[in-house]
Amino acid sequence: xxxxxxxxxxxxxxxxxxxxxxxxxxxxxxxxxxxxxxxxxxxxxxxxxxxxxxxxxxxxxxxxxxxxxxxxxxxxxxxxxxxxxxxxxxxxxxxxxxxxxxxxxxxxxxxxxxxxxxxxxxxxxxxxxxxxxxxxxxxxxxxxxxxxxxxxxxxxxxxxxxxxxxxxxxxxxxxxxxxxxxxxxxxxxxxxxxxxxxxxxxxxxxxxxxxxxxxxxxxxxxxxxxxxxxxxxxxxxxxxxxxxxxxxxxxxxxxxxxxxxxxxxxxxxxxxxxxxxxxxxxxxxxxxxxxxxxxxxxxxxxxxxxxxxxxxxxxxxxxxxxxxxxxxxxxxxxxxxxxxxxxxxxxxxxxxxxxxxxxxxxxxxxxxxxxxxxxxxxxxxxxxxxxxxxxxxxxxxxxxxxxxxxxxxxxxxxxxxxxxxxxxxxxxxxxxxxxxxxxxxxxxxxxxxxxxxxxxxxxxxxxxxxxxxxxxxxxxxxxxxxxxxxxxxxxxxxxxxxxxxxxxxxxxxxxxxxxxxxxxxxxxxxxxxxxxxxxxxxxxxxxxxxxxxxxxxxxxxxxxxxxxxxxxxxxxxxxxxxxxxxxxxxxxxxxxxxxxxxxxxxxxxxxxxxxxxxxx
Amino acid sequence: xxxxxxxxxxxxxxxxxxxxxxxxxxxxxxxxxxxxxxxxxxxxxxxxxxxxxxxxxxxxxxxxxxxxxxxxxxxxxxxxxxxxxxxxxxxxxxxxxxxxxxxxxxxxxxxxxxxxxxxxxxxxxxxxxxxxxxxxxxxxxxxxxxxxxxxxxxxxxx
Numbered sequence: 001x002x003x004x005x006x007x008x009x010x011x012x013x014x015x016x017x018x019x020x021x022x023x024x025x026x027x028x029x030x031x032x033x034x035x036x037x038x039x040x041x042x043x044x045x046x047x048x049x050x051x052x053x054x055x056x057x058x059x060x061x062x063x064x065x066x067x068x069x070x071x072x073x074x075x076x077x078x079x080x081x082x083x084x085x086x087x088x089x090x091x092x093x094x095x096x097x098x099x100x101x102x103x104x105x106x107x108x109x110x111x112x113x114x115x116x117x118x119x120x121x122x123x124x125x126x127x128x129x130x131x132x133x134x135x136x137x138x139x140x141x142x143x144x145x146x147x148x149x150x151x152x153x154x155x156x157x158x159x160x161x162x163x164x165x166x167x168x169x170x171x172x173x174x175x176x177x178x179x180x181x182x183x184x185x186x187x188x189x190x191x192x193x194x195x196x197x198x199x200x201x202x203x204x205x206x207x208x209x210x211x212x213x214x215x216x217x218x219x220x221x222x223x224x225x226x227x228x229x230x231x232x233x234x235x236x237x238x239x240x241x242x243x244x245x246x247x248x249x250x251x252x253x254x255x256x257x258x259x260x261x262x263x264x265x266x267x268x269x270x271x272x273x274x275x276x277x278x279x280x281x282x283x284x285x286x287x288x289x290x291x292x293x294x295x296x297x298x299x300x301x302x303x304x305x306x307x308x309x310x311x312x313x314x315x316x317x318x319x320x321x322x323x324x325x326x327x328x329x330x331x332x333x334x335x336x337x338x339x340x341x342x343x344x345x346x347x348x349x350x351x352x353x354x355x356x357x358x359x360x361x362x363x364x365x366x367x368x369x370x371x372x373x374x375x376x377x378x379x380x381x382x383x384x385x386x387x388x389x390x391x392x393x394x395x396x397x398x399x400x401x402x403x404x405x406x407x408x409x410x411x412x413x414x415x416x417x418x419x420x421x422x423x424x425x426x427x428x429x430x431x432x433x434x435x436x437x438x439x440x441x442x443x444x445x446x447x448x449x450x451x452x453x454x455x456x457x458x459x460x461x462x463x464x465x466x467x468x469x470x471x472x473x474x475x476x477x478x479x480x481x482x483x484x485x486x487x488x489x490x491x492x493x494x495x496x497x498x499x500x501x502x503x504x505x506x507x508x509x510x511x512x513x514x515x516x517x518x519x520x521x522x523x524x525x526x527x528x529x530x531x532x533x534x535x536x537x538x539x540x541x542x543x544x545x546x547x548x549x550x551x552x553x554x555x556x557x558x559x560x561x562x563x564x565x566x567x568x569x570x571x572x573x574x575x576x577x578x579x580x581x582x583x584x585x586x587x588x589x590x591x592x593x594x595x596x597x598x599x600x601x602x603x604x605x606x607x608x609x610x611x612x613x614x615x616x
Numbered sequence: 617x618x619x620x621x622x623x624x625x626x627x628x629x630x631x632x633x634x635x636x637x638x639x640x641x642x643x644x645x646x647x648x649x650x651x652x653x654x655x656x657x658x659x660x661x662x663x664x665x666x667x668x669x670x671x672x673x674x675x676x677x678x679x680x681x682x683x684x685x686x687x688x689x690x691x692x693x694x695x696x697x698x699x700x701x702x703x704x705x706x707x708x709x710x711x712x713x714x715x716x717x718x719x720x721x722x723x724x725x726x727x728x729x730x731x732x733x734x735x736x737x738x739x740x741x742x743x744x745x746x747x748x749x750x751x752x753x754x755x756x757x758x759x760x761x762x763x764x765x766x767x768x769x770x771x772x773x774x
Contacts, residue, residue: 068646069636069741096632103647156649179659207645207722215644226743240629291662295631300743302629306662324660 002064002529003027004107004209008128010121012195013054013113017121017128022107028532029615031539033063034090035506035546037079037108041088042549044110047556051083051187052169052194054114060101060160060200061109063508064530067102067297068212070222071229072510074099074297082186083194084171084365084419085438085462087554091174091188092466092505093160094296095181100158103204115196120148120161123202133198137167140358141176142321148201161199162189163359165407169193170417172365172440173407180327180357181296181304186439186461189360218528225513225521226300232516234476239303239512240293244331245275247443247471254475254484255578256448257335258441260342260393261371262434262567265445265575269344273334277346284310289346291325301512305330307350315351315400322354329353329363332465335443336367337403341374342393352403359407365419368440370402372420372432373412381427387412431568437462437559446570446587448580449474451482451490454590457564458494460550466511468497478515484579487586491594499543506546545614548598548606552616561604564591618693618752621729621736623666627746630655630664637741641732650720652729653738653747666747668738669716669729671695677728680711693752694731702726 005022023040030036037059049055058080065073076098082089101109104125111121118133136144145159160177166189173189174182183189212218229235238246251257252270259267271277278290287308295302307328309316316322329337329349333356337349356363376382377391384390388411391398405413415423420440424433434441439462446453451470459467472478473493482490500519504511507526519536527534554563565571570585595602599610606616635651643650653668675695678686685701686708688694697717702725708717709726717728729736731749739749750757 069633069640071743099646099648103649203649205647205649207639207643207647207650209645209647211644219640230743292664293629294662294664295629297632298636299629299631300633302631302744304629308662325662326659 001531002068002210002212003032004102004105006106008106008109008123010109010111010128010130011113012111012115012119012130012197015115015130017130029542030546031064031503031506031542032107033061033066033075033077033506033508034079034092035502035542035549037061037077038088038090038546038549038553040108040110041079041081042553045081047081047553048558049081051081051086051191054195056081056191058111058188058191058195058197059108062098062102062107063506065525066508067099067210068222068508068529069219069298070509070525070529071226071300072296072298072513073508074299075508075510076101077505078175078183078188080188080191081557082188082461083169083190084187086557087437087462087559088460088550089186089188089191090461090505091183091185093175093177093181093183094299094510095178096297097158097160097177097181097202098508099297100202100204103206103209104202105204105206105209109200111195111197114194118196118198120197120199120201122152123200125204125206136198138164140164141360142179142358144199145179148199152201154203157201157203159199159201161360162192163361163407164409165359165361165417166190166193168407168409168417170361170406170409171419171422172362174360174362176357176360182357182360182362184362185364185464212529213531214528218525221524221528225517225525228521229300229513229516234515235301235512236516239301239515242275242278243293243303243305245278245305245329245334247331248274248334249276250475251444254448255575255580256445256484257339258434258443258445259339261340261368261375261432262441262445262569263375264577265448265580266578267339267342267344269342270339272344273338273346273349278305278307278328282310284312289350290328296510299510301510303330303512309350310347313347313351315348322351326354327357332442333363333367336364336440337399338367339443340367341371341399343396343399344394345396348396348399352399355403355407361407364442365440366403366406366416368434369416369420369423370399372424372434373416374398375432376424376427376429379429381429434567434569435463436566437563439463444471445575446566446585447575447583449484450487450586450590451494453566453570453585453587454490454494454594457566457587457591458594460547460554467501468494469501469511470494470497472497472515476515479518485583487590491590492597494594495597498547499540502543502546503539506542541614545616548610548614548616551606555605561595564604619734619749620671620693620752620755621668621731621739622748622750622755622758623668624746624748624758625663625665627744628655628664628666629744630657631743633741633743634666634738634747637737641737642727652727667716669695670714671729671731676711676713677708677717680707682707689730689733692731692734695728696730697726697728699723699725
């Protein structure tokens, strides 16, 4: 069976680690990973719980294809109630950690309660124990991983940890595994910090933990899938060469690149921070920012960026720890650390990105919050005295300082750690926060791409590009081309994308495969791995069920249809330049139709009929 | 014609498909801890390096084995471990200068790359061509070709 059928339940209050059988009936309804952990969470916590209360739970979860030869089959997710949004939080990561957890024999680890003192969880195959982490508290993710490997004399341990951002409850702190892969969004790392849990260290060597339902069919299906990825222009060429940064110039030219806290929709510095720029030799040292591309576990795409900074850059001159290669900027990070606040120095972006990895915080929410702070500063609502330094749009010095201060919770970094919603509210201009449900937008403007605007407004974890990637139809023409400003057909297309995405996020696969793979490529791989009948229709039903379960959780947590909205800037201030000039978001035209195709009431609540149909 | 595994770190992305393929070939499991080929990440250099047995002609492991459990496969040139004969003394793991023969606690025997009897699963699984299975006499062919391409074929005439 593709599931290990084992759940590890860790009570941080009492220190107990117990094994329980996976609820296989739920696995048939929710597949794994995102869906299955959401089902567990929803069944076990009060939706109204304070995310930082010991009563909130934190779940690390793999999918049935995690730790298999399916291309990209190495993903895991972290599911909890998020402190940034008060909604369901589910953050997905690659690297090698997820597969290792599976090899050790676990589908899922559920953390409950809070530890009275800092601890880490050590998993060695079937053996799990909480270990004192007093010596690790206050350390970065990078230091923590190195110390754990050295202490246990095992360089093959895989580590997922929080840095100081998680310890200090930066509201968008993430969990970083394998040094630079992250369950990055919605503050899952802050919840981990609130539980005094520093890290999960795992070594998995079991050969009998799980099996494929039909091994021969599985190898055939995964081989066919790999060929599709290799032959596709995006997954076979664009992503390995430029990473997701392949998009920077494309989105800018299309007029959908939010700039300076969404004041503008095109960035004059886009070229300088693009994927192409990462390949260009620097005049200073004659080397390119990009060293190589890198893959996560099992990934035949290899979009990861490995970068090395210019050692003479002002941010790292006396800091050898940043002069080696490490995880470089991908598109969302380059946008958030760059265009969102007008910074066009690739080296500054790379430095800030290193710090996001080193101390575990989300570059999207961080960069976007800095952008909001810069606007408040330019409006005179924040002063140099309050910040400690000047904070104009485009300041590389300010970006570097804030990246250093935020995780440590020092100076004005403490306020940046609150996220843009709380920051803007504090300084009297809540409407300047470019967020949905408290979470910052990623790198596409909802005025320039109407479908993305709808995707942001309706995402269950707040503004997010990974819940329904309408960029695919609106920019790339996948699976069909839809004009950016059109609204017709987009609610239905978005629903299809959201449901399919929920399936992919629950399988152990990476969403990026869907640039090339349709459900008909994914279905045979799931079918061959998993017991049961996994038709395409059933998988889409599973996706829809997951989406509705998340929605029900959010409604029970106190969110309503009124939260399915966008900031007034996107609804009222027309785009100033470019092909989308004059556009505002047409959300009000699309939202009622979206609710209809979802089978929800005009208030955005699933109807009794929908609930019955999905069994939620 | 004898063939050898040819490993090109410059093409490796660290995806570990090779390790899974090896574990699958020998254990019907994807658990990379059982793989006989390992990919090493040198993070600060941004390098991924696949590494496994080179099938030495005068193999230290074979010479050191006190029970003659490591034999030459004349078909492939691989040095293979005869599991029923191996007593798990681990002397070969000490003798090998490269660390590419290792003890397996689960079986009480040692294991090393055996070239999968002439169809190495790692090479088949590698998506980037970092691992190929080529003519043993011509492992330098690719590099030669690369340098040949740099030859000035239109030299200035005197």
